[in-house]
Amino acid sequence: MSTLPEWAIRKLVFPLWSLRDHPGYRGDLRDFLRTQFLSRAQIEALQLERLNKLLKHAYAQCPFYRRRLAEAGINGDRLPSLDAFKALPLLGKRDIQDNGAEMLATDFSESDRVRNQTGGSTGSPLQFYVDKRRFDSRLASTVRHNGWAGYQPGDWCAELWGARLDEVAGRGWWDGCRNRFLYRLVPLNTSLIRPEDWDLFITALRKRRPRFIVAYTQSAVLFAHYLREKRVDDIRFESLITTAEVLLPGQREFLQETFGGRVFNRYGCREVSVIASECEHHRGLHVNAEALLVEIAADPYLPAPGGKVVITDLLNFSMPLIRYEIGDVGQWSENQECPCGRALPLLADIQGRITDFLVLSHGLKVSGPSLTLVVSDMPDVRQVQFIQKSGDEVTLRVVPGHAYGPETAAELRKRLSLYLKGLARLQIELVESIPSLASGKYRFVVNESESQAAGTEATLEGARA
Numbered sequence: 001m002s003t004l005p006e007w008a009i010r011k012l013v014f015p016l017w018s019l020r021d022h023p024g025y026r027g028d029l030r031d032f033l034r035t036q037f038l039s040r041a042q043i044e045a046l047q048l049e050r051l052n053k054l055l056k057h058a059y060a061q062c063p064f065y066r067r068r069l070a071e072a073g074i075n076g077d078r079l080p081s082l083d084a085f086k087a088l089p090l091l092g093k094r095d096i097q098d099n100g101a102e103m104l105a106t107d108f109s110e111s112d113r114v115r116n117q118t119g120g121s122t123g124s125p126l127q128f129y130v131d132k133r134r135f136d137s138r139l140a141s142t143v144r145h146n147g148w149a150g151y152q153p154g155d156w157c158a159e160l161w162g163a164r165l166d167e168v169a170g171r172g173w174w175d176g177c178r179n180r181f182l183y184r185l186v187p188l189n190t191s192l193i194r195p196e197d198w199d200l201f202i203t204a205l206r207k208r209r210p211r212f213i214v215a216y217t218q219s220a221v222l223f224a225h226y227l228r229e230k231r232v233d234d235i236r237f238e239s240l241i242t243t244a245e246v247l248l249p250g251q252r253e254f255l256q257e258t259f260g261g262r263v264f265n266r267y268g269c270r271e272v273s274v275i276a277s278e279c280e281h282h283r284g285l286h287v288n289a290e291a292l293l294v295e296i297a298a299d300p301y302l303p304a305p306g307g308k309v310v311i312t313d314l315l316n317f318s319m320p321l322i323r324y325e326i327g328d329v330g331q332w333s334e335n336q337e338c339p340c341g342r343a344l345p346l347l348a349d350i351q352g353r354i355t356d357f358l359v360l361s362h363g364l365k366v367s368g369p370s371l372t373l374v375v376s377d378m379p380d381v382r383q384v385q386f387i388q389k390s391g392d393e394v395t396l397r398v399v400p401g402h403a404y405g406p407e408t409a410a411e412l413r414k415r416l417s418l419y420l421k422g423l424a425r426l427q428i429e430l431v432e433s434i435p436s437l438a439s440g441k442y443r444f445v446v447n448e449s450e451s452q453a454a455g456t457e458a459t460l461e462g463a464r465a
C-alpha cells in the first residue's frame, strides 16, 4: 500500500477506512467545508445554537455543571446571546482534577467515550473524556485545516512530533499500519534526538520526498539548524505546519528560507484538537469556530491586549469542557477580515503557555519566549532557558558559544534588566545543553518556586485529531 498512488488513498482507502473507524467523518467534513464560508453573523448563530444544546445537556446530565449553571442563574434556560454566557465562571485545570467524576454525563456509557489525558511534567496529568463520535468531527476539522495548507489525505507527510502519550496510544499493530499506510507519515520522534537520528530522518525523507511537514515548532527550527550546519540543501517542503510551540518572530522566515515553502502556524491541544490555524493568506489563525467557542479573557497581570485563552467544546458531551481555561496566552488579530472569504474569527499568534511566563513580584508576568528573543541574536549564546527560583530570583541557563566571556554575560544582564525591571535578581549558569521535555517540547521557563509548581506542560500540545 505504501506504493499506491495518492488518488487511490484519497478516493478509496481513506474513505473506506473512515467508514469503519469514523462513520460520521464524511458528513462532518462536508459540513465544515460549507460552514467555513458562512458570514460572521451566521457562524455566531450556529455557535449559540450549539452552545444552548450543550448547556441544556450539561444541566440535565452533569451534577457539577448543574450546580455551576444554577449558581450563575443560567440553569437549563436558553441563552439569548453569546455575551450572556460570560456569567459562568471559568473552568480551571484544578476544577477538573477535583470534580472530574461529577463532570461526566450520566447518559453516556463507558463504551461511547474514550479516556484521554494531557501530559503533566509535574506528575499531575489531567484526565478527560472525549465522545467516540467527537473523534469524527475532530478528524474532519484537522483534514479541513490541513487542506488550507494544501495537504490532503493520501499525501506523504513528514512529522516531527514528540508526545510520549501518542506513542502509548498508538503502540498497537493497527496504529502502526495506519500511520504508515493510511496517514503516510515519515515520522521522527522529537523527545530525544541524537545527530544520527537527524541523518536517518533525512534518508527517509529522500526516499519519500513528502511535500508537507507537520512539526513541533522548535523541533523544526532545530532541524533547519542541523541542515544548514551540514550544508544539506535538498530537503524541501511546500508547506510547513508548525504547532504545539510558540513560533517566535524571525523563525517563520528562517524556516521558509531553509525549506523553501510556506509556514502555516497552527494552534491545538489534546483536549479539543485543532483550535485555530492559518489559511493560505496568513492573516492570523482562523478559529475552528463551528466546533469551539474561543474567548480571550483579560488578565491584569498579562501584557495587554493579550489574555487567557478560554475554550468551550461545542461538540463534546460525555464530559463537557465549558469555559475551560486552557493555560495559554493569546490575543485576537487586530484585523478580522481575510481575503480568503472565511469569516471564522482570527487569532494572532499564540504568545505561549501561562507556564512560559516568569511571575515576578506583584504577580507581574513576563513572557519567556519574548525574553528568549531579546538575547537570541547574540552569537556567543547558543541556547537559553529561564529558571524561576522564587518570585525575585531568576537563573538564566546558557549554552555558551566558543567566544563566550565576561562581556557576553554583561550584555545578557544589560538586555534582560530592561524587562526584569529590578524585580528579580539574575544569576547566570553555564551548561552544556538544555534537554527538551520528555514530550519532545522545548521549555522556555522552568518554574522551581513552590507557588507555581502546579503548572504543567498540559497545553499547547499538538493535536492530530
Ligand SMILES: [Zn+2]
Pocket (backbone or CB within 6 Å): 279, 280, 281, 282, 283, 286, 338, 339, 340, 341, 342
Ligand atoms: Zn483566511
